[in-house]
Amino acid sequence: MNVAELIHNRADDLEAALLFEDQSWTWKEFVKECAQRAAFLLEHADSGPLHVGILLDNIPDFPMWTGATAVAGGVVVGLNSTRKGADLIRDFTHTDCQFLIIEKKYFEELQGLDIGIAPDRIIVVDSAEYKLLLRPYQNTELPKKEIKSDDTFMLIFTSGTSGAPKAVICSHHRMANSATLLAQMQKLTNEDVSYVVMPLFHSNSVIVGWLPTLVTGGTMAIRRKFSASGFLPDIRKYNATFFNYVGKPMAYILSTPEKPDDGDNPLACCYGNEGSDYAINEFSRRFNCNVIDAYGATEGGASVVRLPNMPKGSLGMAAEGTFVINPLTEEECPHGQFDADGRLLNSNEAIGELVNKNVASFEGYWKNEEATKKRLQGGIFRTGDLAYRDEQGFFYFAGRDIDWMRVDGENLATSQVEQVILRRPEVELAAVYAVPDPISGDKVMATLKLIKGSDFNCTAFVDFLTSQRDFGTKWTPSFVRITDKVPTTATNKIIKRRLQEELWNTDNPVYWQKDKNAPYTLMTKEDIVDLEQEFKQRGRIEVLRRNT
Helix, strand or coil: CCHHHHHHCCCCCCCEEEEECCEEEEHHHHHHHHHHHHHHHHHHCCCCCCEEEEECCCCCHHHHHHHHHHHCCCEEEECCCCCCHHHHHHHHHHCCCCEEEECHHHHHHCCCCCCCCCHHHEEECCCCCHHHHHHHHCCCCCCCCCCCCCCEEEEEEECCCCCCCEEEEEEHHHHHHHHHHHHHHCCCCCCCEEEECCCCCCHHHHHHHHHHHHHHCCEEEECCCCCCCCHHHHHHHHCCCEEEEEHHHHHHHHCCCCCCCCCCCCCCEEEEECCCHHHHHHHHHHHCCEEEEEEECCCCCCEEECCCCCCCCCCEEECCCEEEECCCCCCECCCCCECCCCCECCHHHHCEEEEECCCCCCCCECCCHHHHHHHCHHHCEEEEEEEEECCCCCEEEEEECCCEEEECCEEEEHHHHHHHHCCCCCEEEEEEEEEECCCCCEEEEEEEEECCCCCCCHHHHHHHHHHCCCCCCCCCCCEEEEECCCCECCCCCECHHHHHHHCCCCCCCEEECCCCCCCCEECCHHHHHHHHHHHHHCCCHHHHHHHC
């Protein structure tokens, strides 16, 4: 099976395929839109791989150009709209794109930069010329291209421990098969409406949100950008029965004022990852739906599935061949031992890297043989995630490698954030690292050593960072610690682990944002007590304790 085949299967389907704002398309209409765009691509393509970069919000053109590229035998390159400037250009050129499908607002951000392709290869979907560009192909049939199951369907960027993101190779077969299995497990049918607001350049939205609707003939309702306050009105407006998520947006939805009729909605099932036990239970109760949280990697190399009646805080069970190893000895870690309150007693011995002996599902990184080999070092798939396992075989997430973090469902490399911070003239040394988020995943913390005699204004500092064209929207530190002595090794490398263990428990001044849009203030002892109480209330106090 391949994605192009799934699109061909919907060519005569008159049921609803796509909903956006007050617009709708049947599957037949949607397939015609794909055919039109595919004809344009094939007529203008150069020789060599047909790679199409897509830099759009969740608007109808995103799935239409994705479908068009698939049936044309090309490769979709999902470009992360939170990447900026030269970093974004690097992603585009690294993946050898022939075309860039873009919105005007993102195109304007790239002015003055060398995109690497001719201007007529940049398709601005909200320009006056766009409809005229596609008009000659409006009655074109789907191309009869031979697509093999192991052909690449999409390149999806994911950050690892290195500074530059890696493009994960996602074949037609793996993506179509994963979506088919998910549709079967969740018993999705052509009557289901999937509400998709996670970005369509992300594997969560592609595999869990859109592709299952292609499999079943169901409907996808999309929103340009995620909105917590818009969630429930949209669910009701589109009669959505299925929602794909990552942990932080789920928590944002729960932070909206609860109303007595929140459970009066058509939502039946939510499926995603990184939801805390607290969020999963609260979301299920409040919105009267089933929430299924699973662990998985874009690379496809490992997955853990939640099961009924599993221990609190567990990720669930994994397929045979998945285990936890000590990265130094390469030996399997002993099982975790717990006290009466469920606290891990032997963390030093039990916590290691989550790995999988079955490497077949990992298809490698585009033009990055070194990273591919590193991921498969020793003949096993290495997730880069830390975990431990109990006597019954349930897995628990224990964090990530010190040089990367996961913020709002995305992996970020600390080195890139540090490079921008070091542009500030008053900063002598900068260390960026992950600290636990009381809701889900990580928050960004930065420890700075200033040049002697320099003053520090946290608000001006953060304003500077966010004004930089290459500064990602999720890179802003939630905590900024100022110190005159940064712990270093004999070779002057900063010991981030020690800083990470200290968190905000220090005599040094720590500036923080209590909420996402709040002003930065000096953290007090009362603030620390309140923050720890939030971790307890959300069932994540063990995550905080593991850090220390």
